[in-house]
Amino acid sequence: MKKEFPIIETERLLLRKVTTEDADDLLAYLSDEDVVKHMGLAPFQTLEDAWDEINWYNAIFEEGTGIRWGITLKDVGTIIGSCGFLNMAAKHHRAEVGFELSKDYWGKGIASEALEAVIAFGFRHYQLERIEALIEPANLPSQKLVEKRGFLKEGLLRHYEYTCGKFDDLYMYSILKGDSIVNREGIH
Numbered sequence: 001m002k003k004e005f006p007i008i009e010t011e012r013l014l015l016r017k018v019t020t021e022d023a024d025d026l027l028a029y030l031s032d033e034d035v036v037k038h039m040g041l042a043p044f045q046t047l048e049d050a051w052d053e054i055n056w057y058n059a060i061f062e063e064g065t066g067i068r069w070g071i072t073l074k075d076v077g078t079i080i081g082s083c084g085f086l087n088m089a090a091k092h093h094r095a096e097v098g099f100e101l102s103k104d105y106w107g108k109g110i111a112s113e114a115l116e117a118v119i120a121f122g123f124r125h126y127q128l129e130r131i132e133a134l135i136e137p138a139n140l141p142s143q144k145l146v147e148k149r150g151f152l153k154e155g156l157l158r159h160y161e162y163t164c165g166k167f168d169d170l171y172m173y174s175i176l177k178g179d180s181i182v183n184r185e186g187i188h
Contacts, residue, residue: 005017008069013117022054024047025080026054027049042164060086069082069114081110082098083097150175156169156170157172
């Protein structure tokens with residue numbers, strides 16, 4: 001039986017499944033060096049790069065190791081970023097959260113709104129106890145974003161990843177179900 005992909009709606013956003021029809025939208029923002037520079041990716045060059053990304057989104061969902069929602073503005077429908085979980089460990093009730101957004105939409109609270117909704121979904125529907133965010137030290141905007149959403153910086157993971165021909169240090173951030181803004185507001 002095929003799993004149904006959940007849709008998340010917020011005040012301004014619709015978080016939905018990314019399809020091959022969205023490849024042009026992904027290519028538009030993932031080809032921007034400023035968008036991908038802290039993601040461990042080279043800027044996308046071709047539609048095939050975008051299709052590979054979409055195939056990865058589909059694979060992690062089917063395998064149960066993650067889920068990646070496309071971020072759209074309700075009144076537009078164009079994919080302007082993505083947010084979701086990867087490296088889900090159901091046995092440990094843990095997942096890593098990741099996100100990126102087209103530079104055209106930076107500074108408008110969109111990533112924050114999407115992240116808050118995805119965190120709430122993870123605690124409610126995936127019974128997560130812990131959500132992690134691994135962020136490069138130079139990526140100050142993402143650090144500020146997760147801190148604003150209630151994540152705590154746990155420490156530095158030295159040479160944690162090898163991407164784009166170099167070893168990257170990453171800060172480990174986490175939020176626990178009991179820490180979350182969602183929990184503090186009494187929504188379970």
